[in-house]
Amino acid sequence: MVDIVDSATRSRMMASIRGKDTKPELLxxxxxxxxxxxxxxxxxxxxxxxxxxxxxxxxVVFVHGCFWHRHEGCRFATTPATRPDFWADKFQANVARDRKHEAALLAANWRVAIIWECDIKSSVENMADELASWLKTGQSTIMGSEAKKKSA
Structure with a gap:
């Protein structure tokens, strides 16, 4: 499939994707x-x-974008039609890096929470409440929408 914009425009669009201070993170x-x-x-x-x-x-809390960090079963975790091999390698490296960082933090006795972008979009107040109760209980790990499944 051919890209619908020229390479300079695509480059500018991709460069504008932020890693810090994203909207879900700010919320x-x-x-x-x-x-x-x-x-x-x-x-x-x-x-x-x-x-x-x-x-x-x-x-520590990581706010993961569903697209870049591959939130399993999420409608935002789509794969671009162009260059699927490139994207598969990119996403696989992102997920492996995330697991490595989580393991290193847990080994250093840090508690880790991973919050997904779609969970924040659906209800930031509920997610903040879940995080607050997690902080007070002392569990080692919590993962956004997976926490809802475990408590149900």
Whole structure:
């Protein structure tokens, strides 16, 4: 399939995709701050530079985009029709890197939460409430929509 825009436009579009301060991340930060939680942002001393670091709880939060981090079964985790081999390798490397960072954080006794973009879009307040209860319970890992399945 041929791209519908020229290469310069596509390059500009791809360059505008941010890794920090994304809309889902900002929404979650605002909701967590409103609940009284204080955190650091993108600590480069920790594996994967987590989006939120809550040192008081020894916990980190990653806000993953469903497309880039391949949220299983999500309608936003589509694969582009052009260059499918390139995209498969790219997505596989992203997922492997995410697992490596999570394992390193867990090995260093950090608690890890992975929040998916689609969970925040559906209800940021509910997600902030789930995160707050997770922080207070002491569980080691929570993964957005998977947490709802476990508690049901």
């Amino acid at each position: 979650l930060r605002k909701a967590m701050h409103a609940q009284g939680f204080r955190f650091r942002l993108h600590d480069k001393c920790l594996p994967g530079s987590p989006d939120l670091v809550l040192p008081r709880y020894r916990a």
